[in-house]
Amino acid sequence: MPNEPAVPLLNVQIDGVWHQFPKGTRVIEACEQVGIFVPRYCYHKKLSSPGNCRMCLIEMGFPRLGPDRKPELGADGKPIINWMPRPQICCAQDVAEGMAVRTDSPLVKECQRGVLEFLLINHPLDCPICDQAGECPLQEFSVDYGNSQSRFLENKVKKPKAVQLGPRVTLDDERCILCSRCIRFCQEIAHDDVLGFVDRGSHTVLTAHPGRSLDNNYSLNTVDICPVGALTSTDFRFKMRVWFLKETKSICTSCATGCNTVIGTREDVIYRQTPRENDHVNSSWMCDFGRLNYKYLEAPDRLLEPQIRSEGRLVPADWPTAIGQAALQLKQFAGSEIAIVASGRMTNEELWLTTQLANSLGVKRIDIVPRRGKADHILLSKDRNPNTNGARLILGSSSAPGAKLLSIASAVRSGAIKALVILKENAMHLGLSVEELGQMPALIVMNTLPNEATQNATVVLPACGFAEKRGSMVNGKGRLQRLNRAVRPPGNARDDWEILRDLLQATGGGNSLHSIEEVFRRISETVPQFGGLSLSKIGDAGVHILQIEELPPTQPQDQKAIEEAIEIQTRRRAVHEQVHEARARVGASSIEREAAPPR
Amino acid sequence: MNFFFIITSLIKIAIVLGVILFMVSYAVYAERRVSAFIQDRVGPNRVGPAGLLQPLADMFKLLLKEDFTPRTTNTFYYWLAPCLAVMPAIITIAVVPFGSTLFGIPMVIADVNVGIFFVFAISSLGVYGIVIGGWASNSKYPFLGGIRSSAQMLSYELSLGLAVIPVFLLVGSLRLTSVVQYQIEHGWFIAPFIGDWMNPWKWLLTIPMIISFLVFMIAIFAETNRLPFDLPEAEQELAGGYNTEYSSMKFALYFLGEYAAMITGAAVVVTLFFGGWHFPGIPDGSHGWIFGLINIAVFLAKVAVVIFLFMWVRWTLPRFRWDQLMRLGWLFFFEIALVNIFLVAGILAYMTP
Amino acid sequence: MTITVPRPKLNWRERLYLPAIASGLAITLKHFKNMLFGRTKVTMQYPEQKWDSHLPDYYRGAPALVRDSGGRVRCVACQLCEFICPPRAIKIIPGEIPPSDRFAKVEKFPQEFDIDMIRCIYCGMCEEVCPEQAIFLRKDYAITGFTRADMVHHKEKLLEIGGVMHGVVLKWNEKK
Structure with missing residues (x-):
């Protein structure tokens, strides 16, 4: 997109250096394109930006304009920037002509530290048992931007733990930092609006709408995009720590789409499959059916x-x-x-x-x-x-x-x-x-x-x-x-x-x-x-x-x-399905049954 | 040759053989304890009181180990070599007088009139055990060990032979009992002036006799493959040398041979230079059987001291380099021993007894 | 570049070597004599003499799992020790604590926890890395067995060695 001539290029100053970006680029992406990483939780480039985590705060400003509506130049011959007095979130902001951005000023650092401290107030200290540990942005940013010690002496808010949001997703509400990525994913990608926040303040919890469950065929993608360990895969939960997994790039073979995947293995045992970004094929997602369709490789027979x-x-x-x-x-x-x-x-x-x-x-x-x-x-x-x-x-x-x-x-x-x-x-x-x-x-x-x-x-x-x-x-x-x-x-x-x-x-x-x-x-x-x-x-x-x-x-x-051939097959599979169902152990999810390959 | 002689000889052979084997096993134990003490260690002290049953444990270990014969060896010679190594060392002891008399029986197995020749002739056969073992193993380390051994034995046998000629110039007989008898009468060869303090010729004679002793002693070191002349086995260079491919009882036989050779060497040294079983003031066995036993004890004590000397030197000196060994043997000891003979002969020519 | 190191020039006494040999013999004889008369201090005679009562607090013996004063097995199967273990002696199979359990709040526990004591090098990395103060190197050092299987310490054995550890942080409380 940056090279498309139809879109006008805008001049933006990032950390004192002027760059050009096409109109419509988000500031957080502009920063990333020039190699400056701004920490974020709620922002995901494949989803809309509600701007509710406040982690991506930056300082923003525009050139001071003289009476002639032209930028005033300072002693060094460069435009003088009028910095906004308060920090702005950069994930919901598009670049504009003449915009200036500071991502490493003392104010920004102070803001990041403060936001992180707030996020961690009610976050449990259970990294040793959390499945996200090792690939958790909350852990990583705590080290990069946070305080080394907690000043929180009060009791943490208790929330539901091990909630079965759906047949394949388990939720730990205490770990949730309310970034709403999962909610937006269900609305925008899976077209199955089942998740939402209820209650207020510190007591806000993520939950499925009454009478609904997160059972669509894309539910496990919410686990992938969850920045913390709140949404966990019931299949992978407590099975293996992620740092042991050898990651092999491969593709899913469960349908003709061929979603790009990463297969996580340890010592010749497959523990999980996750989607790998490929905008020509599967964006950043894959379906639960394909994702869990690996167990037959370890079948006892x-x-x-x-x-x-x-x-x-x-x-x-x-x-x-x-x-x-x-x-x-x-x-x-x-x-x-x-x-x-x-x-x-x-x-x-x-x-x-x-x-x-x-x-x-x-x-x-x-x-x-x-x-x-x-x-x-x-x-x-x-x-x-x-x-x-x-x-x-x-x-x-x-x-x-x-x-x-x-x-x-x-x-x-x-x-x-x-x-x-x-x-x-x-x-x-x-x-x-x-x-x-x-x-x-x-x-x-x-x-x-x-x-x-x-x-x-x-x-x-x-x-x-x-x-x-x-x-x-x-x-x-x-x-x-x-x-x-x-x-x-x-x-x-x-x-x-x-x-x-x-x-x-x-x-x-x-x-x-x-x-x-x-x-x-x-x-x-x-x-x-x-x-x-x-x-x-x-x-x-x-x-x-x-x-x-x-x-x-x-x-x-x-x-x-x-x-005709497919007709024969379908009839056969229906019989097979009945037999399988009769044999299936209690509690096996429907996807797992479907995932078993037709024999 | 009467029946009595045969019976007493057989008894003597049995006893001497038993004593030799006993001494070998305790020499190994002593070696380990002495080396440990010299190196500030404790040494074997687990089996029995102060580790005194260690030789027994060693024996069982060696007996019970797998007797392994590598596939590529020349089996006949491979089996023969350890026997060849142990036999000469034990046979040599036959002519050494280890006591005076006991109940009128001379405490020597075979009092032959060419005693020292017998010693040299038989002990030089010991090299075959090593050379054949090294060759039959069909492996490079044993082979190198065998080659080194043959060259070393040849070189030092010359000095060995030449070094004792002064002794026999003085005695006038090759019989080892005569050597002891001479020393009883004229003082030990290591110190011929004893008992004849005022005779300057005896004092003069001391110099060549000490040279003779040193050369003989060093040559014995070389002949018995003891450090600093243990180039044939040289663990660090040859991984054990000629015995690399041997295990179990065959290895034990080599070990036995080495220590038996050391004991025999010590016995010969004692006989030639330290008066054999004689100790000033102690009469011989003809004055009562108790003195006969004491004579034997004296002899064994002297042997033990010399064996300690062997060990002491082993744990003090480093090994020679091959070229140093050869130069020492051919360019130094050979000449010294040769000159020494003339020195003694000259002294004898003018000496007044 | 080749550097030729000249051999030192020796005088005739040195070339004779005998004085050097004599002094060498004197040294070894001195050591022999001192040892013979018990004047040399020697190493501890292990099975008879033991140092157990003198072992310092930081002694690194067999690694073991501990319980806290509440009786909980402190390990939560985070597998960090398995990860850090240089000889890969540790093998953990994690499990989930059923909701009815007294310690259900902790959620995760080691179903199996094996340390192969043939592999263990007593480095103490597991103790150092443990975020739960659950594994400690105790003072047991004579780890023996007749088979390889004997030398694998299972969870029960590890807990038996470990015993109860007092004075550790009790973090799985309500405040968390």
Whole structure:
């Protein structure tokens, strides 16, 4: 925005130095742009500015004008500034021509100290148990701007503690400094006005409106923006101190939006996912559904060992045996007798290796399973596959993803297809029954969690979840983004691309791909949209490689096939949901249930 | 050779062997206590009163340790070497008279007329134990230790041999009992003037005899691989030298050999220069069995003093550098010992008894 | 640049070395003699003689968790000691105090608190960093065990060593 010529530039003096800013810039941002940080609690750049925390007080002034309406110049040839006698908040103030700002004057420092002392009067001294400790601006500013000792001798005001504001948010009212960020977030971003302040003075408390609860799908963002430990995530509460967390930049894979995230881990355990700012994708937010959708990686029934079917039972095997067995089974059949069901949750690298495998075996029937849900027009996308566009580009088929599924299913039923390779999906999504799967001469399944397909497989290959591997995906708007490995895969599970590479080699499609970077380079050589890119060039913020309009429109007959496939899936999921609900332990939130991936 | 002689010899051998082994184990204990005292420490004092059962504990430890033979060794020689190291040291003691007589039996196992030759011949075999052990270990440190040992033994055996020639010039016999007998009659070789105070020739003779003693003593240090001549094992440089690859009982045998050699060396020194079992004023065993026992005790006490000297020197002096060792042996002691022979011969030629 | 350090020129007495050797022997003999007659002061004979009664207040023995006079386990599982511990000997699994509990106000407590005494280096950083005055280095120094598992002090053991600590700040009161 600063370089847009249409907006006039204004001259502003900050701490004695003149700068130019476009009209409409807030003073607090102007200061930040020139490298001066003004402390703030209520101000958040993605939200409106009520100016109620008073932490960002500065001194402000304008040039003294002479009788001729021109600035009077001092002895040094510079305009004389008329400073306002009282400090101003800079978060709600736009820059103006000739404005002068002082951020480090004695008055400002005194004000900051005073404001901080007031904020801390009723703030409990429970940093040792507070989840915010370590990333708490109140702690940080106390050190930077506050007093080292408290002069407060009276009793602190008692307020409700451990209030369940919603299914996923717990509130400690004593810690609240009444900045109202959460209230504004709910109004302005989540469009679900449920929070508000009640009572007066020191007794003001944050609460949900009567009869309402903070249960919208964006509620956990309030925890992120809360400057203190008042709003805490029920999921993360008291689990781990934030300074232990290793932060890995990644993306959310729960829908096609591909929100940028930071995965907080310690010793191969994921403790939380938080959104990472990317104005091209998710601003500073992410939905609760995606945020909590990592628990299945630590599921107790996670596939940990490669297995092969021997005398009707699945027995553990080592990797070379399992891969060799899979290749042996596949090579028995002609390409026309094999079908590959891939997944829109696989990375571009994995999908590319899948196409190589298909080419090597001469397989023509290859498709991904479409996955749809309700879009909420904020972040959550209708398409719940994170990489549908990547699959569309890399599989390079003329029909839309999912259009061939029903024909594969009917070919399986008719016996035309004798070998089925199912990658990160459940064969039941095709509308096949368990008996039909059990009769397959070769059913090779790669997945993270067990399902009907793995139980009836001839070879089971345990793979990695999104936080355990590297790779790239193309989101719903055509932005290429990177996944990074936050934790190591459990047991003997292996990186998906390595499994596919080994399978490819074992089936005779010999090549020498040693790193995922090499795989990506091969993609960039073969798929035009990826041209000139490498995994490192994607960067943390991603690269736009595709206008959605570029993609061929879905044919009406494809559309019908996809709708049918989704219909089958939805019915299945409803049954699954009922079973799951019956089994679910008491008190599990609805989001957690939804977050469990369809098996 | 009669039956009586065989029986008494066997008894003597058994007793001497037992005493030697006992002394070795307590020499190790003494070494540790002496070194500790010199360094202001306490030393082993846990096992038994004042730590006196420590040798027993050491023995059990060494016996119970895993007897490990590295895969790349020459197994036959690797096993043979420790035996070769311990045998010569013990055999040598056979010709040393450790007492006068007891019940008319001479307190020496084999009173051969080439006693000192026997000592040199057998004790120089000790080097094979070290050289073969170093070579058979097939490891660089033992190998270097073995090489050093062979060079050192060769160099100092010359001085060793030359240093005692004055003694035998005086005695006129190589038999060690004769050496003791001569000293009883003419005074100890370390101080030949005793008992004949007014004879200036005896005083003159003292000078070459002391030189002879010093050279012999230093050569014995070198022959027994004691500091300051312990270059073959040199822990700091060679990680233990020839015994690096040895463990358990084989290592113990090396240890045994080293200390047995030290005891034998001390016994030879006592016999050649300190009058053997003789102490002025104490009659020999023919005057009663109690005196025979006292003679043996005197001999052992003298040996103990010399062993203490060995230890005292070890914990005082630093190790020589290799080139210093060689220069000392070839360019200094060899010449001195040689000149000393002529000195004694000259004195003898003009001496009036 | 190479600097050649000239060897000192020795006179004939020095080159003979014998006087030096003799004085060296005299020194070692003096030490031997003093030790033999008990004139040398030697180190304490540990298992028989112990210094337990002389241990200074600042002695750093085994780290332990303490209770205050109200019977509360003072640790609130803030995990700062786990963070600061140089050899990473401490492992804490935090838990939430149920609302019915006497100390529900504190909200958080250590469900598990393990100190691996094989790793512990008795540096006292945990005591120094603790914001709750909950962990102290006590005077226990003979920490032994037959297995590695024996050497891990669990919460119960730590509380047993720690005992009750008087005179600490009672900050979880109403005023807070």
